[in-house]
Amino acid sequence: MTVPMTVLERRYRRMLVVLPKWYRAEREDEMVAAFLEDVDQDPDADVRHDFGWPGWGEFGSVVALSARTRWPGRTGSPRALVKGEVVRLIGLIGLLLASASALNQWLSRIAPELYAIHYIGADGYMGAYQGPIPVIWDWRFVLDAFLDGAAVLALLALLFGAWRLAKAGAAVLLLTLLAFMADDLAGEEFVLVNAFLFHLICALYALCVLVGFHSDVEPVKPKWWLVALVGIAALWMSLGWTTFLMIDVYVLVGAVAYVIVHQRRLWRAPATGLLAVAAVCALMALERLAWMTAHLLYGDLVSLAFAVAQVAVLVVMALWLRAQAVKVLPPEARSPLSVAS
Amino acid sequence: MYSGRVASETMNEQTFLVLTVLAEETLHGYAIVRAVGELTEDRVRLRVGTLYGVLDRLVASGLVEHDRDEVHQGRLRRYYRLTNEGARALHAEIARLESNARAAATRLRAWGFEGGPA
Numbered sequence: 001m002t003v004p005m006t007v008l009e010r011r012y013r014r015m016l017v018v019l020p021k022w023y024r025a026e027r028e029d030e031m032v033a034a035f036l037e038d039v040d041q042d043p044d045a046d047v048r049h050d051f052g053w054p055g056w057g058e059f060g061s062v063v064a065l066s067a068r069t070r071w072p073g074r075t076g077s078p079r080a081l082v083k084g085e086v087v088r089l090i091g092l093i094g095l096l097l098a099s100a101s102a103l104n105q106w107l108s109r110i111a112p113e114l115y116a117i118h119y120i121g122a123d124g125y126m127g128a129y130q131g132p133i134p135v136i137w138d139w140r141f142v143l144d145a146f147l148d149g150a151a152v153l154a155l156l157a158l159l160f161g162a163w164r165l166a167k168a169g170a171a172v173l174l175l176t177l178l179a180f181m182a183d184d185l186a187g188e189e190f191v192l193v194n195a196f197l198f199h200l201i202c203a204l205y206a207l208c209v210l211v212g213f214h215s216d217v218e219p220v221k222p223k224w225w226l227v228a229l230v231g232i233a234a235l236w237m238s239l240g241w242t243t244f245l246m247i248d249v250y251v252l253v254g255a256v257a258y259v260i261v262h263q264r265r266l267w268r269a270p271a272t273g274l275l276a277v278a279a280v281c282a283l284m285a286l287e288r289l290a291w292m293t294a295h296l297l298y299g300d301l302v303s304l305a306f307a308v309a310q311v312a313v314l315v316v317m318a319l320w321l322r323a324q325a326v327k328v329l330p331p332e333a334r335s336p337l338s339v340a341s
Numbered sequence: 342m343y344s345g346r347v348a349s350e351t352m353n354e355q356t357f358l359v360l361t362v363l364a365e366e367t368l369h370g371y372a373i374v375r376a377v378g379e380l381t382e383d384r385v386r387l388r389v390g391t392l393y394g395v396l397d398r399l400v401a402s403g404l405v406e407h408d409r410d411e412v413h414q415g416r417l418r419r420y421y422r423l424t425n426e427g428a429r430a431l432h433a434e435i436a437r438l439e440s441n442a443r444a445a446a447t448r449l450r451a452w453g454f455e456g457g458p459a
Contacts, residue, residue: 027393033416034370035389041375061390068394075401215353216398 006049009036015054018066064214073217078330082272088212089276091170094205095155096230098173100237102148140183147176154209155234159227161219170209177203194290201283252310255281255317262324274325278318285314352434358385359395360404360423360431367408369418370396396421404430 005013012035016028035058039048069076071084154169177199184196220226237250255277261267288311295304352360355377362368362376373396374387387395399405404427408420423431 029417030370030419031389031393033413033418034374034392036416037371038374038389058388058390061388061394063390065390065394069397075397216394 008039008049008052012054015059015062018063020069023069067211068214068216071212073214075216079332082329084212085272086275087208089272090279091205091208091212092158093276093280094208095151095158096234098151098202098205099155100234102152103234105148143176143179147173150176159220159230160222163213163219167210167213170206173206174203174210177206194294197290198287201287204283252313271325271328274321278321278325281314281318281321285311285318288314354385355387355391355395356399357434359399360427363405363421363423364428364431367420367422369420
């Protein structure tokens, strides 16, 4: 005999939509049964069935389960494990970029003479150094400093294996970026549209950290040389922002170097690395695309040509890296769970 | 940077409790939630999403397996049972916890504390 569906059951089933389709096909009915049997023990069960909501605690546990099943660390099909690894790598690369940007900001205040050769202004144009950067104590400046600190904290926490702290840092990053994005949308200046896109991409990186790292993933064992290496990489990139060699150039040089190594069969990167770098290239191309329209608007044809070339190479790289990764991806399993076997 | 290897088996409290209640009998989802609550006097209250995260890991690592399906009052009850490997893992964890507890008790006595819990 089929029990008629109550309001609570309908709401709980709607909540389970956050889980992957294959997971729901396997687990939905037993999860619903377990939840409803628990509710049945409540003295107010009738009221809860007619008017109740499963609650934020249940919702949180289902969202966490969704992240663990979509981007697993050890439970899942080989293809799902690759997806999890890619999301974590994208998050790590994003944190590295954000930390480099933070170092850049701090260095510009601590050692402004480093910026004596070339300085990239807030408008994206390079020019001679004009003296100390004025400190403006508006809320955006304070939030920006907060953003930088959270990015460095999250990266260090991940490198030291403290993923819960890293997730807290990523959550702070995400909330701060959302505040920026809301403000960007309110602005009328064209530069704010670009800023919105930039903040959106940063928010995606933070989201990758939030959903990719969980209790199913092995924590990184702290290694000082690794932290030092990442620190040097971030410092190098941050200094790069003070010269003509912007971050995209490093990505391009690295990608082209890999194409040569790949074609000569010297080394083949794993599918996870290829897909993560492909995604980062695509995101960078998207960001550059917004600047391209700004150059077009201001009639700066040299910068426009440079930006077009950057976007084109980044898109080609992203597509090529993805194509190489697809060749070595493990096959998709019907269902990563084997519960009903 | 990130090693990406599969997590080494470190048993958290929720996993330990689920294995413990399954050591007594085969149980379905809600029965596991209830049994864990009774075992811990409601100190640990498993959410359904949390329970299935634990069960997924245990099934994937072969410590627990599907036993049978039943329909009770129109609702699906899927039963799980402990495997031999699961029993061995639970036994190893008990030994580890006992060893830790013995070491703690010995040091407390050496420190001069003889009383039990308040």
